[in-house]
Structures are given as C-alpha cells and as structure tokens.
Amino acid sequence: MQHETSESAPPGSRPGRVIIADDHELARLGLRTMLEPEPDLEVVGEAATGREAVELSRRLEPDLVLMDIRMPDVDGLVATRAIKEELPRVSILIVTLSEDPDYLLEALRVGAAGYVLKDASRREVVAAVRQVLSGESPLDPKLAAQLIRRLAHQTPSKDQPAKHGDELTQRELDVLRLVAEGKTNAEIAQSLFVSVGTVKVHVERIINKLGVSDRTQAAVRGVELGYLTPPFQART
Structure with missing residues (x-):
C-alpha cells in the first residue's frame, strides 16, 4: 500500500518533502497529523513496508524519510541502507521505541541521520525533522x-x-x-x-x-x- 501526492511548491519556496514509512496505519496517520500543519513540511507519500519505502523513495526522491524499524517484507534498517545507497541525498530519521546505543549505532551505520522516539511529542518530531532538513543533527550532542x-x-x-x-x-x-x-x-x-x-x-x-x-x-x-x-x- 502506497500513498503519494503529486503537488509541489514553486521553486525556491518548496517545503521539505517527507515520506512516512510504518506498517501501522494509525502510526502513519499520527505522524502525518503532526507534520501537515507545518507550512515548511509536506508529506508526499506513505509506505506500509520497507520495500514500499524504497520504491516510493526512488520515484519521489524526498528530502527525508521517517522510517519505522519493524515492518513486514523488508525491515527499516535494510530499507534505509538501500535508499542511502541509491539516493545518498535523502535523509532518514528512524522512528524507534529503543534508545539502546548498539541499536542506534547500527542505524547510523546503515545511513540514518538519527532517530525520534515513537512516544515523542509533536513538537519534538517536528523539531527533529527540521533539524535534519536544515543540516543540524537531531541527536543529543553527547549521544551523537x-x-x-x-x-x-x-x-x-x-x-x-x-x-x-x-x-x-x-x-x-x-x-x-x-x-x-x-x-x-x-x-x-x-x-x-x-x-x-x-x-x-x-x-x-x-x-x-x-x-x-x-x-x-x-x-x-x-x-x-x-x-x-x-x-x-x-x-x-
């Protein structure tokens, strides 16, 4: 299942284009609801599996993908590696329940810019997305x-x-x-x-x-x- 939009803003004023990848529809809806009110962010597609996330990224070339880890077909880490190998300019933010350093290190190793917790507030999610799109790191400096x-x-x-x-x-x-x-x-x-x-x-x-x-x-x-x-x- 893939959802995508085709509208784009005029050159020079284009908002950050985001794909949401999560196998739970409610989770995708929650993230979309957090991001859609922001004029500088645009959700251009949704994916329910890792394979769909890769295919959608190839087609839409977003600025950022919010990537769940545990998804059917292809998990989020494998999908992240595939996207970064083909589209190195696309940033990936992992959506996770865990702050285990070993787990997060593997996410960085395959190409993620950082992570946001699944129980993060709307403000925290929007801030993390904006930080990546502006060239900053969403990770706590000491943890990074x-x-x-x-x-x-x-x-x-x-x-x-x-x-x-x-x-x-x-x-x-x-x-x-x-x-x-x-x-x-x-x-x-x-x-x-x-x-x-x-x-x-x-x-x-x-x-x-x-x-x-x-x-x-x-x-x-x-x-x-x-x-x-x-x-x-x-x-x-």
Missing part, C-alpha cells in the same frame, strides 16, 4: 559523540585517508572533527573564531564532498574514510 566514537573504535585505522572525490581542506577537517564531537554550529563557530554562517558553509561543503545527506553521516563517513581517528583527531 558517544555513538560515533564507538564506531571509530570499531573501524580499522587507516594510515592515510581514503580518496573520495574532492579532498577536504584543513579547515573542513577541523569542522568535521568538531561535528564528530557533537558540537552545534554555534559551538563550532565559537571554537574556530568564525561566524555561524561560515560554519554552515563549511558543513555544506563537507557533506557535498563526502557524498552524504547530513552532518551525522558526514562524521560517520569521515571515520570510515580515515579522516577521523579516536579521539577524533583530524588527519591531514
């Missing part, structure tokens, strides 16, 4: 740093960063290290004595160069490529 640090310790160390498109500049490496530490744009700006706007530009360039969709995945990719090593020293 903890998860990425665990990933770094589980990833074999590289003597040199792997080549992947355009190389990161030294300033971008500095910003990436601070992102991996869970710093917000404002905190990074303060640490590097630059404006928040400058930090946003650096983060956008890092995301583009690493071929990911958000800052959380930029940090994960930085670890995988050898740009970052525990305790998050940027390799030059």
Whole structure:
C-alpha cells in the first residue's frame, strides 16, 4: 500500500518533502497529523513496508524519510541502507521505541541521520525533522559523540585517508572533527573564531564532498574514510 501526492511548491519556496514509512496505519496517520500543519513540511507519500519505502523513495526522491524499524517484507534498517545507497541525498530519521546505543549505532551505520522516539511529542518530531532538513543533527550532542566514537573504535585505522572525490581542506577537517564531537554550529563557530554562517558553509561543503545527506553521516563517513581517528583527531 502506497500513498503519494503529486503537488509541489514553486521553486525556491518548496517545503521539505517527507515520506512516512510504518506498517501501522494509525502510526502513519499520527505522524502525518503532526507534520501537515507545518507550512515548511509536506508529506508526499506513505509506505506500509520497507520495500514500499524504497520504491516510493526512488520515484519521489524526498528530502527525508521517517522510517519505522519493524515492518513486514523488508525491515527499516535494510530499507534505509538501500535508499542511502541509491539516493545518498535523502535523509532518514528512524522512528524507534529503543534508545539502546548498539541499536542506534547500527542505524547510523546503515545511513540514518538519527532517530525520534515513537512516544515523542509533536513538537519534538517536528523539531527533529527540521533539524535534519536544515543540516543540524537531531541527536543529543553527547549521544551523537558517544555513538560515533564507538564506531571509530570499531573501524580499522587507516594510515592515510581514503580518496573520495574532492579532498577536504584543513579547515573542513577541523569542522568535521568538531561535528564528530557533537558540537552545534554555534559551538563550532565559537571554537574556530568564525561566524555561524561560515560554519554552515563549511558543513555544506563537507557533506557535498563526502557524498552524504547530513552532518551525522558526514562524521560517520569521515571515520570510515580515515579522516577521523579516536579521539577524533583530524588527519591531514
């Protein structure tokens, strides 16, 4: 079962396009009800299985997918990996009942930007969606740093960063290290004595160069490529 809409806003004013993937109709309705009143967000489709979520994402290329984990046919983690492999610019927010670090680490490993709890308030869900769409992380900074640090310790160390498109500049490496530490744009700006706007530009360039969709995945990719090593020293 798939639902989708075909209307779109004029160029330059297009709201963030969201797909909701959950096998429970009431859960999809609840999330849609939370998001639809927001003028900057548009629910463009619904999926009841992981396979439908992948197919709908291919067809609609949304900005973000709200992804349940336990679904028939294909589960949410498998669907997340498939979407990120084909459509790396699409962000995924996992909808979960668990805050188990091992569970969340696996979600990050397959490409999720973060998670929202199923019992989260409307304000929390909308805020998490907006954070991802604006380039921020929906994860608590301390939790994000903890998860990425665990990933770094589980990833074999590289003597040199792997080549992947355009190389990161030294300033971008500095910003990436601070992102991996869970710093917000404002905190990074303060640490590097630059404006928040400058930090946003650096983060956008890092995301583009690493071929990911958000800052959380930029940090994960930085670890995988050898740009970052525990305790998050940027390799030059």
